[in-house]
Amino acid sequence: MSWESETSELELVAKAFQVISREISYQGLAKALLAEALSYSGATRGAILLSGQRDMLAKADASFPRERANFLASFPQSAQFGLPEDLAEEVLGRKGTVVRVVGPASSALIDATKPSSGKIAQLCLPLVHQNWAIGVIYLESDVDVGIFTPQCVRVISMLASQAAISFESVRLFEALRETNMWMVRGQQIGGMGSYRWNTRTLLSRGSRECYRILDLDLDVNPVPFEMFISRIHPKDYPALERALGEAISTKSPFAHEYRVIHRDGKSLHVVAVGQFDEGPTGDLELEGIITDISQRKAAEQALADARNELAHASGLTSLGELAGSIIHEIDQPLTGILTSAEACARWLDRDPAEAAEARKSIARIIRQARRTADVVTGVRSLVRGAQVRFAEFDINEAVAEVLLLSKREVERAGVVVRTDFDRTAPRLEADRVQIQQVALNLVRNAIEAMTEVGDGNRILTISSWTADDMISVAIADTGTGVDPADRDRVFETLYTTKGAGLGLGLSICRKIVRLHGGKLWVEENGRCGAKFTFSLPRRQAVRGARIQ
Structure with missing residues (x-):
């Protein structure tokens, strides 16, 4: 071959390289490679196949678009491409190049027009990138069975090598484009x-x-x-x-x-x-x-509005409960004040006046008035919606302080106090004052429940224990007990405390316990009496609540 012909051939190859390298899609690249191969070789028919069943594509990274793993471009256009088994083994399996002359029955383009001659020439070589066979280029001719010369095979091999590199570049480009598409879509959704x-x-x-x-x-x-x-x-x-x-x-x-x-x-x-x-x-x-976060903000505002409406409605309900508790708590001391005042008037109306008896009546009036003041003081913070202050404290120490505050009432009532505290109990996270108010109310109710019990049989038992991350306190008495049919009603307004209770009422006690994520219930205390138990979680999930 002369220098001029070699130069011309190199120019053709360089031009073909440029055409192939410009393509950025599988279809465009396959068609460009096939057109250049057919044009240079003069072959009658040809096809490019990317096979997902062979080396590189079978072991490709997961980011490779698998739906494009099998791709066929052919001329003339054919829906099927049947590569003979011996060609597949040699070209894809061993990465070899095959040039041969065979009969028409061995044509790989099974839908192509049958050749007019009795023989066809075949050229089949692999598309190899980094020692992986990613497909084949197949050419055949029924016009000139000697068309695929060593020089032609060498040039087609060069085109195939360049195409294999370009196919890998397209694969990476497609993976990058797909990743970018996922990222854009993900950002839009999020x-x-x-x-x-x-x-x-x-x-x-x-x-x-x-x-x-x-x-x-x-x-x-x-x-x-x-x-x-x-x-x-x-x-x-x-x-x-x-x-x-x-x-x-x-x-x-x-x-x-x-x-x-x-x-x-x-x-x-x-x-x-x-x-x-x-x-x-x-x-x-x-x-x-x-x-x-506009949608989240709108949802938060809607939730806040709903909570405000609920708090308003709950406030009205709680106000009714508090009013009922106040009525129930102060009814008895007010009745006592009225009775003692009438008695005092009668003693003073006598002739001569009974001053000593009148003074006793006045003393009873003072005691009843103080009881009424205690009730009002106890409910004042609740009416104001006092903020619940969560802090860690020892539940046993808090209950012991309640017993100390109730010492005079315990002694006056002749009650024996027994305690069974779990000294290994962890510290509780709650509002100490509110929990002590609950305990104080339950202790005073227990003392009053035993007023009709004979001396020596008035026993108040307070115990604490921990189980399943909950801390429980039980206050049991040996009084007359609670009728099983009324155990749910004792937490209703106007059916709560007796005597000189603090004024919270059992319904409000249960509300405080529930506010802390716990529960309060009553059950029998053995053969006689009642046992009130409240159980609280060690840690609070929600803070900043108010008694409504």
């Missing part, structure tokens, strides 16, 4: 966009979703800081500026929530988070994610 902000130039870049959240035009890249500021709610910008300044000065992770105003007046609630690192130019850059 309402979040990624960004990177240069703290020196104040220019930023962001994903498509970031542009949507901030209502920016996609052709603005990079985004000037002034344009970003123009989207921030004026009332939120000062706090955002301070947060950015503090994060930059300390190079600490950034997180801030603010509002974005679109050009059409639409307002979004967003939260931006990020961390600092060094950019390609050495500048300090903030890289992070901005998330549209």
Whole structure:
């Protein structure tokens, strides 16, 4: 071959390389390779097959688009391509090149027009990349059975090698495009966009979703800081500026929530988070994610509104319960005051007046008045909706203080107190005052329940224990007990405490216990009496509650 012909051939090959390398899709690349191979060789028919059943594609990374693992391009266009078994073994199995002359029955293009001659020439060679066979290029001719010369095979092999590299590039490009598509779609679904902000130039870049959240035009890249500021709610910008300044000065992770105003007046609630690192130019850059939380904010507001409405309704109900408890608690001392006052008047009306008896009546009036004052004091904090203050404390010590406060009543009633505290119990997280009020009310009720029991049989037993991360306290008496049919009613308003109770009422006691995530119930205490038990979780899941 002359130098001129070699130069011309090299130019043709170089041109073919350029044509093949420009393609960025499987279909375009396969068709370009087939067209160049047919044009150079002069073959009658041909096909390009990417096989998912062989080496590289069978072991390809999971990111490879599997639906494209089998791809066929042929000329003339054919729906089927039947590569003979011996060619498949030699070309795909051993990565060899086959040039041969066979009969028409051995044609791989089974849907092609049958050749007019009795023989056809076949050229089949693998598309190999990094020692993996990713497919085959197949050519055949029924015009000139000597068409596939060594020079022709060499050139076709060069085209195949370039195509194999291009096919791998397309695979990587497709995987990258698919990954980017998933990322874009994921950001759209999650309402979040990624960004990177240069703290020196104040220019930023962001994903498509970031542009949507901030209502920016996609052709603005990079985004000037002034344009970003123009989207921030004026009332939120000062706090955002301070947060950015503090994060930059300390190079600490950034997180801030603010509002974005679109050009059409639409307002979004967003939260931006990020961390600092060094950019390609050495500048300090903030890289992070901005998330549209408008729906979450709307849901939170709707929940807050619903809670306020519920709290208002519950407040009215609780007010009725408190009013009932007050009526029940102060009815008896007021009746006693009235009775003692009438008795005092009768003693003073006598001639001569019975001063000693009158003084006794006055003393009873004073005692009953003090009982009434205790009731009012006990419910005042509840009427005001006092904030529940959670803190850790020893439940045994708290109950022991209640017993100390009740010492005079215990002694006056002739009650024997027995305690069985679990000294290994962990500290309880609750409102100490409220829990002590519950315990005090239950102790006083137990004392009153034993007033009709003979001396020596009035026993008050208080015990505590821990089980399943719950701390329980039981207050048992040896009184007349509670009728089984009334055990649920004792927690209803106007059926609660007796005598000189604090004024909380058992219904309010149960409300306090439930507010702490616990429960309060009553059961029989052996053969006689009743046992009230309240159980509380060691740790509180919700804080900041109020008695409503």
